[in-house]
Each structure stands twice: as structure tokens, then as C-alpha cells.
Amino acid sequence: MGISSVPSGATIYLDNVYQGVTPQSLENIPFGSHVVKLTLGNYQDWSDNVELTAASPTASVNAVLKPVPPTYSITVVESFRSNMSDLRPLGTEVGDTVASTLNSAGWVQKFYHKDYFVTEQDFGILDAPLNQGLDESILHYHFGHGSKDRGLVLVKPNEIGDIPLVPRDFLQPIQVANKWDYKNKWVIFDACELVGDPRWRNALVTSHGILGFQTPKTPDSQLPSRFFQYAMNEDRTVGDAWIQATQDLYYKTGIIAAYRFDNKDQLDRDHLPGHGEMAPDEYPDDYSTYYWQWEC
Amino acid sequence: MLRGEEMKGVMKLIITMGGIALICCAILLVLNYGQFGPLEKEQPITNAGTLTWINQTIPAQHIALQLQMPYDNIVINATVPETPNTVVLYKGTVSDDDLNHLRKFESPNLMKDKRSLPSETEAPALAARALELFGGLPNDAVLASIFRSEAYEQKSSGEITARYPKWISVSYNREINGMILTGGDRDGISVDLGENGELLCIRKLWRTIENTGQTVPVIPAQAAIDKMQKGETIHKLQSSNDLFIDSIRLGYYERKKDIRESILEPVWIFKSTTITGVELLVYARQFANFTATPTYGKAPLTVTFTDTSDASPTKWNWDFGDGTTSTVQNPQHTYTTAGSYNVSLRAWNDLGSDTMEKAGYITVRNPASPIASFTATPTSGNAPLAVKFTDLSANGPLAWEWSFFVCDHCNYSRSRLL
Numbered sequence: 001m002g003i004s005s006v007p008s009g010a011t012i013y014l015d016n017v018y019q020g021v022t023p024q025s026l027e028n029i030p031f032g033s034h035v036v037k038l039t040l041g042n043y044q045d046w047s048d049n050v051e052l053t054a055a056s057p058t059a060s061v062n063a064v065l066k067p068v069p070p071t072y073s074i075t076v077v078e079s080f081r082s083n084m085s086d087l088r089p090l091g092t093e094v095g096d097t098v099a100s101t102l103n104s105a106g107w108v109q110k111f112y113h114k115d116y117f118v119t120e121q122d123f124g125i126l127d128a129p130l131n132q133g134l135d136e137s138i139l140h141y142h143f144g145h146g147s148k149d150r151g152l153v154l155v156k157p158n159e160i161g162d163i164p165l166v167p168r169d170f171l172q173p174i175q176v177a178n179k180w181d182y183k184n185k186w187v188i189f190d191a192c193e194l195v196g197d198p199r200w201r202n203a204l205v206t207s208h209g210i211l212g213f214q215t216p217k218t219p220d221s222q223l224p225s226r227f228f229q230y231a232m233n234e235d236r237t238v239g240d241a242w243i244q245a246t247q248d249l250y251y252k253t254g255i256i257a258a259y260r261f262d263n264k265d266q267l268d269r270d271h272l273p274g275h276g277e278m279a280p281d282e283y284p285d286d287y288s289t290y291y292w293q294w295e296c
Numbered sequence: 297m298l299r300g301e302e303m304k305g306v307m308k309l310i311i312t313m314g315g316i317a318l319i320c321c322a323i324l325l326v327l328n329y330g331q332f333g334p335l336e337k338e339q340p341i342t343n344a345g346t347l348t349w350i351n352q353t354i355p356a357q358h359i360a361l362q363l364q365m366p367y368d369n370i371v372i373n374a375t376v377p378e379t380p381n382t383v384v385l386y387k388g389t390v391s392d393d394d395l396n397h398l399r400k401f402e403s404p405n406l407m408k409d410k411r412s413l414p415s416e417t418e419a420p421a422l423a424a425r426a427l428e429l430f431g432g433l434p435n436d437a438v439l440a441s442i443f444r445s446e447a448y449e450q451k452s453s454g455e456i457t458a459r460y461p462k463w464i465s466v467s468y469n470r471e472i473n474g475m476i477l478t479g480g481d482r483d484g485i486s487v488d489l490g491e492n493g494e495l496l497c498i499r500k501l502w503r504t505i506e507n508t509g510q511t512v513p514v515i516p517a518q519a520a521i522d523k524m525q526k527g528e529t530i531h532k533l534q535s536s537n538d539l540f541i542d543s544i545r546l547g548y549y550e551r552k553k554d555i556r557e558s559i560l561e562p563v564w565i566f567k568s569t570t571i572t573g574v575e576l577l578v579y580a581r582q583f584a585n586f587t588a589t590p591t592y593g594k595a596p597l598t599v600t601f602t603d604t605s606d607a608s609p610t611k612w613n614w615d616f617g618d619g620t621t622s623t624v625q626n627p628q629h630t631y632t633t634a635g636s637y638n639v640s641l642r643a644w645n646d647l648g649s650d651t652m653e654k655a656g657y658i659t660v661r662n663p664a665s666p667i668a669s670f671t672a673t674p675t676s677g678n679a680p681l682a683v684k685f686t687d688l689s690a691n692g693p694l695a696w697e698w699s700f701f702v703c704d705h706c707n708y709s710r711s712r713l714l
Contacts, residue, residue, distance in 0.1 A: 083527030084370075087534065147536030170536075192535040192573075201452040215573030216539075218531035240407065251398060251499060252467065252484035254441070254572040264449075288457060292447035295465060295572070 001026045001050065003036065005063040010040035022063075036061055042273060044068050070273040071137040071183065072102050074112040075122050077144035077155055091143045093221035094190060098141045101228045105274075110137040116156050118144075123152075123171050124179045135182040138273065141224065146191030146212075153191075177202035185209070185270070185278070186238055190223060192216040195258045201289040206281050208266040211242045214256040214293045220249050235275045239267045243294060250296030258293035267292075370524070370576075372541040372566065376517045379546050383580075385510045386472060386560045388483075388503035390553045400430055401498040403490070409447075409460040410491045416442045416464070423466035423487035426495040434502065437468040437485060438476075441572075445488075463488040463496050472505065472548060478565055478577060479530075479550035501553060508559070512606070513582040515650075517544055520564035520578040528648050530563065530577040539574055541566045546580060549647060561607070561647055579648030583607035586641045586652060592659045598630040599658060601639070605650070609643035617658070631660040634692045659694055666693035 003012055004023040012019040012026075015034055019026055022038065029052055037047040043065040050059045078091025092114070099112055111133075113122055124135040134140035145153040151170040180187075180203045187203075189195060189212035196214045204210070226248055230241035239259055246257035261267040262282045267290055269279040414422055419442050427433050443465045449458040469476055470483040477483045481501060488497040515523075523529075530549065533539065548560035562581050568574035585604045590597070603612060603625050614622040616629045617637035631637065637660070640653035669688040674681070687696060 084525075084529075085532065086527070087532060090532075143534075145534050145536045150536055153536050190534070192533060192537075198450045198454045199452050201450070213573075215571065216533045216535040216537075217573055219534055243407075247499070248398060251501065252440075252469065252482045252486070254575065256443075256572060260450075288449050288451050290447060291450050292445070292460075292462070294445045294462070295441065295443040295467070 001029055001034075001036075001052070001059045001061065003038075003061045003063075005038055005040070005046070005065055007040070007043075007065065010038040010043070010046070010063070010065060013037040013039070031057070038063050038065065040065055042068055042070075042278075067273070070102075070107045070139070071110050072098070072107050072139045072141065073110040073122070073134050073137040074098050074140070075118040075134075075142045075144070076112075076114045077118050077142075077153060079115045080145075080155070085145065087144070087219055090219040090221055094143045094219065094224055095141070097221060098224045098228075101225060101232075102139075105228075105232060107139075118154060120154065120169070120171055120175060123176055124184070125171075125175045126179075132179070132182070134187060135180055135184050138183060138185045140184060140187045141190065142188065143190045143219070146189060146194040148193035148196055152189065152194060173197055173199035173202060178205060179203060180207040181205035186211065188212065188227075188242075190219075195260050195291075196293070198260075198289065198291070200260055201262075201287070204260075204262040204282075204289065205285065207262070208270055208279065208281070209238065209259055209261040211238070211259045212257070213246075214258040215254070217250065217255045217257075218253070223249055231272045232275055235271060237268065237276070238270045238272060239292075247294070247296050253296055255296045256293050257296055258291065261290045263288075264290045266290075369538040370541060370566075371538055372521065372544070374542050374544045374566075376544045377546075379514070379517065382511045382513050383475070383546070383562045384473070385508045385512055386505050386548065387508050387557065388505050388550055388560050389557050390501075390503055390555075394501050394503070395553060395556065398499050398501060399497060400500050401495065403494065403496045405490055405494065406463070406488065406496045408462075410462065412491060413444065413461045413464045414489055414493050416444070418493070419464050419466045419489060422489055422493040426487055426489070426493075426498070427485065430498055430500065433468065433485070434470070436470050436472065438471050440467045440469040440484065442466050463490050465489070470502070472560070475562075476545070476547040476565065477550055477560065478547045478563065478575070481553035482550050503550070505560070512562070514546065514562045514580040515564075515582055517564060520566075520580060523578050523648070524566065524576060528578065530579060530647055531575075533574065533576070535574075539576070540568050540571065541574070541576070543567050543569050549577060549579070551646070559607075563647070579650075581607055582650050582652075583609070583645075584641050584643040584650040584652040586639075586654075588639065588658065591657060593661070594663050595634050595660045596630050596632045596663075597658070597660045598628060600626070600628050601641075602626050603641065603643065605641070605643045605652075607643075607645050607650075609645050611644040613642040615640045615642075631658060634660050634662045634694070636660075636694075661694045662692040664691040666691040668693075 002025050008022045010022045012022060012024055014026060014036055031052050031054060034050050035047060036050050037045060039045050046063045046065055050061060052059060074095045076091040076095040078087040080086045095112060099109060122133040124133040126132045151172040154169045154171060184207045186208060187210045189210060192213060193215065195210055195212035200210050223245060226245040227241050230236045230244045231238055242259055266279040269277050271277060420439060424433050445462045445465065447460040447462055448456045450456050465486055465488045467486040468484055483501050483503055486499045490496045545565050547563055547565045549563040550560055551558040561579065564578045564580050566576045583606050586601055587604055588599050588601045590599060601614060612623055612625050614627055617639050618631060636656045637658040638653060638655045639657045640651055642649050642651040667690040670685055671688060672683050672685045674683060
């Protein structure tokens, strides 16, 4: 049985038994009905029944694999009681821009949570093997308040009414250590500081990079559209698009933007799906990250 | 669970004027009932001031009594330079080239790792030389920062195991009459240099600026701090720390460059010189004003108010002084009760608000004419005689005119009431 696929390199299972990768020629298969299944990262699983008989003892399988639509999730924490820190409506503008840009590019939204619907679970703190917050999506975008000492600010409704909100808790790097281990590749922290903390490294299992800021920053609803313009329209690497977008929008403000990648290969090669290649996950993990900060 | 927290902020102001030192101390006590996260604490703003040095702790405004905010305190400890009461307005125009190209030059080597970079002392001269091919360094440019951008490999402990120098950037701000330009898209030049001083990138935004000849009043720094406490800053910060402000100065705000022609507006700049990125801007222009007609008359009195604010406001909030308000630009309001009324107008444009209050601006008197009456005590005695006269007139007079004269053959006179 000859098995090939476009693209090649897909893992072959014959009746649920591993048989190597495509292209491949399998010999000595008993007559009867067999299930051929092909799997390849970022492509939908493919399977078919193949009948081998004495009359037709050979078969040829040529599969065209369909790419899995990329996935994203969004969290926005913007409503605060104090008018000094209330970020409405900028958070919603940022979140909506991310959603509409990615939806029109064919991406699938896993979730878009706001204010007190944003929980620690959204950041993948549960150690379930699958289906846990941002771990389910390739790209996660978070907008809100942050601090290098405290982490990312989460809120709860106050006792009197729904909103405005009061800070409830802070998400710390330690809570997500070894937890981003399913599908996630990049997390954007559109918040102050955060990325400078080297302990975020521990989150980067299957995730490749965290893009954000080293210093305090001001909200700018154009930041996501500028980032996607560079990453999608110009097919730049994820890291490069972040540099260009932050330098454009925070020019001369003294704000320092930064990113932290698991390794330099991912930084150099990672593109958004459909816009270029992507480096493999780091295995085994070397406990070190590639960090870069620049003054906008 | 609610628990009470008592917070004390100490406000100190030391003002030196012409060699005379004036020291004021006040204790500000604020009660704060709140529910706090494990890492949260109370949150004052603090302020310090010109030859005036200010060290002031102002608690962040609590709209209700129970909340915590992501940045607890704004701690201001700064010298406020002697500031004029008015500033000249300038108009900035963005060129086609500036609109489309912030990057005037970009080398293919920009993102590559470099073996070495020029030192921070060498960099400014190299940057100035590189700029000669791009129009030179303008006279109104001031050196703002020198930043070494370096990527590195880092362990989660923080230990850096390898360094990859990228560029050293020399950046310049622009000033007019000593006032720095800041804002949405601010004028400035940034030059990135690589190995052996190779020019990697030039980014430049430099509007054409002309004097409008118009002079406008500005609010003092303290009024700007009051506005900041109410959250009235042009931008907010996505921060979650105490903010430490050690520099307060007046500057000009430049709107986003996609607005091709705009007025550079006066702003108070509160920033940290140690933590880059901490900058809060408060709109400094006094622009709200109004007139009314009539300002005096019998109740019911219908008054037409006219907004005469400059700076193109788009939102208005009138307080007529009798418990009613309006958000119309030029409202009409009818006063039904006699009295003297303060009227205030708060107007907003895209950068913030300004309030003009006129005390006792509208005077409304009773519809019926007043009926004059008074008493006096004592009414007789030896000269010199001090007499107290008390008005007992009906229908609420608004003005009085007393006449005193010698009267040999009469018992009383009538005062004339307006």
C-alpha cells in the first residue's frame, strides 16, 4: 500500500498502529478492510477505509490534508471603579479589533472574556491535559493592568453592583509554570511591565513567545491592528511585527516594549499560520529564554 | 468581609518666593473602607514643587468608600519651575512624508546580532554625523535618551547566559521656548547605530510649526494635580504599581499625526525621570467661557446662555446654580425664584475639560415690587448717637439705598428700595 500526502510528513496509522510518516510504502498487509489515518500538526486529521482483496492486492492512498484553522482567545480587563485606572472603552476597542481582524482572516475564536468573566483558568492554570483556557488557542491576546511585582490584574464585581470592578487577584508566572503545554504558541500581554520577569519562561512549554512591555505603558487601540498589519499583510515574523508595531505607536514615549521567546530559532522563524514557517517547540526544554527589549 | 482602613496622607508645601520662605503644613485624613486583595494596600497620590518644591501625598479619589485600584498611589515629589500664566499657541502641520514614513532609513542589518556597539559617550557624535545626510540635527532638538538595545538568553532565575547586542539608539526631543513637545505622536528623532557606528535606522517626525499669535491662559500645576486626582489625564497607564512622579513641567501636546493640522496645546507633564514610560498628561489650557442675557430681572426670568469657549469644545455641562443643569451648548433656562445665582460651565474637547464659574452672575428678584419698611434702635439719645437700622421690607428687595437727613418737623422718612 503506497501512502502519500500533501504536505508530506504526516504520521500514518493503519488500524490505529503507527506506521511511520508519509510518503511510505507498506508491505505484507493482510487482505480485508483497513482504516488509514493521517495526522500532521496544524492540519486536520484525515482517514479513509481501504479494502485489500486477492483481486486488488495493492492500493494507493493520496491524501490532501486541510489546514486546521488557527485559533485565538482574548481576555480584556478594563472596568475599574477608580476613574484613574478605568480603561473603558479602550480595552473593548482593542479586544474587538483583535476579534474582527482574526475572524476575517478565517481564525476560530475559542473565547473572548471580559472583566470579571476573566479568570485564572483562562490563563491555563488548571493542569488538565486538554481544554484549559489559552492553552487551547494558538494566539492569546490579553489587555489590562499589570505589574512586574504583582503580575497581571484580575477583577471581581464589587458587592453592590456588577461593575465597576475591584481588583481581586493577580496572576503570577508561578501559577502557569509548565501549564502552557497543548496548543498555545504566543501570548500577548497588552499591559504594563510583566514580560521582564524571567520566571515566565516556565510557562513556555509548547508556547513559543510572550510579547509585551518592560515598562509602564498607555493603552492604544491601534496596537493590535498595527501588529496584524505587519504579521499578516507584510508576512513578518511574530517578533518583528511586535517590534515594528510598538515602535510605530509608542514612538518617543520612553515606553520600552519587549518579548520573551523560548529560543532564538522560534523568534527568527515564527510566523502567524498562513504567513510563513513556524519553528518547532523546544524539546527538551533548556530552561532558558531569549529576551529582547527596545525603547519605542 | 469589609474592614475599615484608616489612611493618613501628609501634605507639605514649601513655596519660596523672592527669598521669602513660606511653609504650610496640613494633615489630610482620609477614611478608606475597602476589601483588599492579598497584595493590596491603601492608595494616596503624593505631590512635591519652583523654585517651588512640593512634597505632597494626595490619596487617589475614591468614588465610593470601598475600592482598590491597580495603581495605589501617585507619589509626587518634584520641583515645579516658575511658570507663566499664559502660553503662545503654535500650529503644527504634518507633511505627506511624515504621515507615511516615520522611518527615514532602515538598514538590512538592523535586526542582526552585532559583535559590539558604540559606547554611550561615542553615540551622540556618531548620531549627529549620521543625521547630516538627513537634514542635520535641528536647532530645537534636545538630546532625550541613549538606549542600548540588547537581546539576551536568560534563565528563569534571571541569570543572563549570553548577550546579543542589537543597536544603541540616540533619541532627541523637540522643544519650543523650553517647553517639550509630547503627546499622541510627538516630534522627535531617533537614530539607531550598530557595529562601528553603522547607521541602522533613522526615525523622525518633525512637523512644520508656526506661531498663531494667540496667547491663552493656563491652569497652575496644583489645579492640574486636582484634575489628575479626578482621573482627568489625557492617557491612562496600564500599570499596577505606585507611580512616582519626580518631574512636573509645562509642555505642548501634539495630536496624532493623522490629524494633519492641529494646534499644539499646553499640557502639564507629570513624569518619572527614573522609570521610563511613566508619564501622565493633564490638559492645561483655560478655555471655558460664556455670556448670558439678561443677567438681571424679575422672576420668572428666562436667560439665554451662550458658550464662548475657545479650543473647540464638543461637550458642555452647565450648572445654573438653582439645582438644575444642562448639556446643551447654548441653553435657555428659566429661574422661578428670586435670588443671586452662581453659574458654571464645564466644557470638554478631545484633550480634557475646563470649568468657568461666575459667582452671583444671575440676579432674579421677586415679581412684586418691594414694599419698604425698617426699624431703628435706638431712635433717640445724646450725640454722637450710633443707630442700627434693620430692613423689614416685603417682597425680597435686591438692592437698598438709605438716605439720612436732618428733619426738624417730621417723624419719619421713607427709604427708596430698588
